[in-house]
Amino acid sequence: MDNPLIAIVLIVALFSVLLSPKTKTVEGFFQGHSADGRAPGLMTLIFSQVTTWIFARSLMNAAILGFYYGVWGTLAYGAYYLSFFTGGRIIDHLRFERGYPSVQDFLADRFGKTGTRCYNTVIGVRLVSEVFANLLVIGLLFGVAGSQAYTLGIIAIALLTLTYSMMGGLHASLKTDLLQMLIFLVVLALLMVSAFSSGSLNAELFTFKPFELSEPGPVLLLVALLQVWSYPMHDPVMMDRGFLADRDTTRRSFFYAGWISIICILLFGLLGVMAGAHALSGETMQQALNRILGELPMLLFSASLIISAMSTLDSALSSSAKLAIVDMKLTDASLKNGRSAMAIFMLLGVALVFLGNKDLFSAVAVSGTASMYLAPVIFFSLWGNRQSIPVASYLGSFVLALVGAGLYFTESSGYTNLLGEFHKYTKLLWISLTVLIGGCGFFWLGDKLSASTLPEHNLHTTEEVG
Template sequence: MEITLIIAVATVAIFSVFISPKAKDSGAFFKGLSPEGKAPGLLLLTFSQVTTWIFARSLLNAAILGFYYGVWGTLAYAAYYLSFLTGAKIIDSVRFQHGFDSIQAFLIDRFGRWGTRCYNFVIGVRLVSEVFANILVIGILFGVAGGTAYTTAVALFAVVTLVYSMLGGLHASLRTDLFQMLLFLLLLGALTVLVLATGQLTSAAIMFKSFAINDPGPILILVALLQIWSYPMHDPVMMDRGFIADRETTRKSFYHAAWISFVCIMLFGSFGIIAGANAIDGEVMNATLMRILGETPMLLFNITLVISAMSTLDSTLSSASKLVAVDMRWIEPSVVNGRITMAVFVLLGLLLVFSGNQDLFSAVAVSGTASMYLAPVVFFSLWGRRTDIPLWSYLSCFFISLAGAALYFTESAGHTQFLGESHKYTKLLGISISVLLSGCLLFWVGMLSQKHQPALRETAI
């Protein structure tokens, strides 16, 4: 099966290189424009949104959460895809109500340079974590960490994806996203049919875990519903695709991406659920699936993960180059500099992969918690149209969110036990609620303090 998987990956990679047009200017490389200067249409933009958010880590997380926590675990992960709905509202407000051409432009208008410095730091960490996570999935599929197969697969996957990403930047990413999404849907459909044919995908298997509000699955659903208000704003891949087409196309692409992604995640997660329903004590998910489904469905399962990893990695690299060259202006926004930036991010991702960290969901939870400093920005400054929020409110929210993310990381890894012996997802819910409420309180207090300042000055005079 490993040889077949390698051949399938090589075929997809070669075809992706073949259909990647070489970018001749920064408009194609950083803005995704065609050689004629045209923005992508609805189908291309929708499929690009979906395939860049249904990445390999997402599919594997959805299946693993289903394996351990049943349908409630998979539903919790699928709930994060409601971010497309809140993301659509965020983009529409920034672009068409406030008139800004990027999230950074909006933040610098409201909070000055520190507004963008904090934001760029968070999304920079997010991009590096995405490179790491999608390369890591490939290693997990091909072998044990440190082994020859693991190292070779990781290195080749990273290099091949980097090559075709460097050719055309965002425009190449959009083109390959369409091809990879169509292939992904075909494979997912075939996999679903094969699983149904085995008779394992039954209502009894899907509901093998009953609902209990204090179980990890339902708790994660609550966490997702708290984090989706800020999660899309800190995802540069999603946000970048919100600024390249007209208003109607952009809005529809987000709405369609929401339901398509939700369905795909639930379908793929259901394979983990049936594995959980049939697992023997001590048996891991992949071993259970191989036992109950057989070799062919598992081959499709793994190929689907590889394609989703490839489609997400090229988009992540495109957003990374745009962040450094266009948004942060650290370097001249040229095609050459964009390619160099992509190579640097791949190297950073590889360093994390070989550092030994294997926890895929921790990256989601940590970045999602860190992003929650943006929730008050969305509620007060963006949708509430408040222009009187002081910088200290913004910075306080930022540092509280980072502290919350760091606390969850140390608690979930077992380095600390400040929050007691409760399950790590229960701790994550408590941290998320605390960060969200304290952030909104800080913005509200800051808004009130600004209202009273003129009166104080007049009294002094």
């Protein structure tokens, strides 16, 4: 096991614990308020949003997609970060224009218990996958899958993160996000200096892979542009941070976090592009980077992934506690129950690491496809304010998205070949288009049928509102 890497992890973990005083109030644990009841400020919210979204899985995905598909692969992954701008608009409309205190309250108002049950199922799976994917990256940085170093690294980080998360809840997560983001920015800057000084990061990288619409990189870019409308609403970490501060602070936090995240992801992805462009036959991305940059920069590379993973893990655990205790109301809203929920979600994530699929982008693609059932909810019910959409339309969109997500998983994993011999990202594009068009079709039809049964004066009112 790499002793310098262990030392870096222990130092960051120690500072994270020191920054996480034990929260004594329910508001601090679930809503991130300080001991005197103050909401988080702008800088805290910006850095918390950024560091929880440019987490280990995302950094690794951006680099891997750059390695295999060139700049277009990295741009495709970066496009997912436009979610900050669509997410900011969703929050502004939901909270400040419509007056709902949470996504669940909005869905319950429009679609009853069916609305919240479907949504809670999707985001529950999302949170478990967040824990799983970030622990998986950590394990692979410490050793080969299945090795003792791999197993011990995962367990150690899981216990360390769970410890300080249980101490302070969301308040601790916000404070540690600030520290971890500052460290990450320094590490990223050093990595980029090293990459530029190596002479391998140059304009030739942009021609490393051709731009043709049929190529995997551009196809994945189109997928991202389809999924970015609904992706933020199914991300509880992003949504939770939209309900903490006043309107102006919230708006600005989403705007600045969006641009900072996109820049960080693209810069990190360029390391993967550089590795792909200069890789020798049979070399992996890590091997190529190690040869080009040297051992010290690669230590920084690994450290940046682990730091961002810890940040995402504590945020995912905080959102898990809020989901189970506050939003789903499975039991009383107490610190003890919140901490128990964190432990359960961490155990589920650890279990998936040792039992689940090891393809990191599959988790993003499956999750993003499932989230697309929310696109017509946003277009028709939230932004369009159509109040006559029946529950059947909502269920139809939900089932179609789940079928699409399941189909992509089986196709990309090789379990089925129902869509032919196309590249898996081409299949994902067609599935995403079908889910989006089909879901919107359900809502459009449901709205028309419901409106046609209303009395004439109610029909006129509904059309004016829409």
